[in-house]
Amino acid sequence: MKKRGEILAENVIFLVLNIIFLTILVLFLLKQAGGAVLIEGSYSKEIALLVDSAKHGTIINVNLQKAKEVSDENGIDFSEILKIADGYVTIKLSDKGGSSYHYFNDINVSYYPDKNPGYEGFYVLNFNRKRA
Numbered sequence: 001m002k003k004r005g006e007i008l009a010e011n012v013i014f015l016v017l018n019i020i021f022l023t024i025l026v027l028f029l030l031k032q033a034g035g036a037v038l039i040e041g042s043y044s045k046e047i048a049l050l051v052d053s054a055k056h057g058t059i060i061n062v063n064l065q066k067a068k069e070v071s072d073e074n075g076i077d078f079s080e081i082l083k084i085a086d087g088y089v090t091i092k093l094s095d096k097g098g099s100s101y102h103y104f105n106d107i108n109v110s111y112y113p114d115k116n117p118g119y120e121g122f123y124v125l126n127f128n129r130k131r132a
């Protein structure tokens with residue numbers, strides 16, 4: 001009879017530990033789904049593709065309002081979330097790293113946050129010829 005009681009206790013402990021593990025896993029996945037990591041990756045890739053397809057003289061307004069919300073939550077200034085240099089577009093929305101994506105277009109890109117009313121959360125990208 002003693003063995004039956006031990007088997008039940010072992011099964012209960014096993015189930016409780018599995019429930020705790022699955023709960024932690026679900027919470028992690030929910031946090032990552034709308035978090036900075038996913039947004040950084042998608043924005044850096046999209047902007048790098050824009051740079052690759054841009055011609056000189058082009059000016060593009062990029063809507064980064066979702067990135068602005070996440071950077072504000074993480075205490076990062078909006079004017080510092082985008083960096084375009086040395087063939088890479090980097091988006092940094094938190095203190096932990098950031099996401100970079102390489103582009104191939106040999107063009108000079110100037111960028112700055114749009115200060116016009118109604119365009120908070122937008123960046124202006126200005127594409128010029130590369131200087132020799």
